[in-house]
Amino acid sequence: MPRNAEQKPATKGTTASKPRKPRTAKAVASTLRLTGDRLVVRIPGNGERKSAGGLLIPATAMPAPKRLSWGDVTLIGPEVRVAKQGDRVLFLPSAGLEVELDGEDLVLLRERDVQAVTEAASTAKDRTPGQYL
Numbered sequence: 435m436p437r438n439a440e441q442k443p444a445t446k447g448t449t450a451s452k453p454r455k456p457r458t459a460k461a462v463a464s465t466l467r468l469t470g471d472r473l474v475v476r477i478p479g480n481g482e483r484k485s486a487g488g489l490l491i492p493a494t495a496m497p498a499p500k501r502l503s504w505g506d507v508t509l510i511g512p513e514v515r516v517a518k519q520g521d522r523v524l525f526l527p528s529a530g531l532e533v534e535l536d537g538e539d540l541v542l543l544r545e546r547d548v549q550a551v552t553e554a555a556s557t558a559k560d561r562t563p564g565q566y567l
Contacts, residue, residue, distance in 0.1 A: 466535070468511035471545035474533070475505035475523060502549060503527050505541060514545050520554035 468474065483491050507521045517523055525548050530541035 466509065468509055470511050471513045471515075472511040473507055473514060473517060473523065473543045473545065473548065474509040474535070475525065475530070475541045475543055476508050476538070477503055477505045477527070477541060500526075508540065516545060517548060517551045522552045522554070523548045524550040 485491055502524050503526075504522050504524055507517050507519055507523055510517060510519055523543075525541075525543055527541065529547040530543040533540050533542045
C-alpha cells in the first residue's frame with residue numbers, strides 16, 4: 435500500500451504537531467520570575483562600536499572587554515535594592531551571562547555587578563522646577 439494512501443488517526447501515545455504562536459514580551463515578563471538579586475538587562479545596539487576615525491570595530495575583535503556598557507533593566511529579582519524596571523545600569527559586559535528570551539539576546543546580572551544606576555527618563559510633568567541663578 436502506498437505511504438500516503440491512508441493515514442492512521444493519532445492515538446494516545448502520539449502527538450499531532452500543531453503550529454504554535456510566538457510568545458510576546460508580555461507573556462515572558464509575566465511568567466518569568468527571577469531569584470535573588472538578579473537583573474535582566476537589554477543592551478541597545480549590537481555590541482559593535484566605531485573608532486574615532488569612523489571605522490567599525492566588531493564585537494569579536496576585542497579580546498577582553500574592559501569597557502563598561504549601559505543597558506536598560508527589563509526584569510528584576512525580589513531582592514534587588516538599587517534598580518527598578520526601566521532604569522539604565524552601567525556594568526561590565528563580561529560580568530553577565532547571555533540569555534535569549536523570545537528571540538532577543540539579553541544579559542543576566544547580579545546586583546553586585548552593577549556599577550551605576552540612572553533613573554528612567556522622566557516626563558516634563560514629573561520634574562520639579564530647579565533654581566535658575
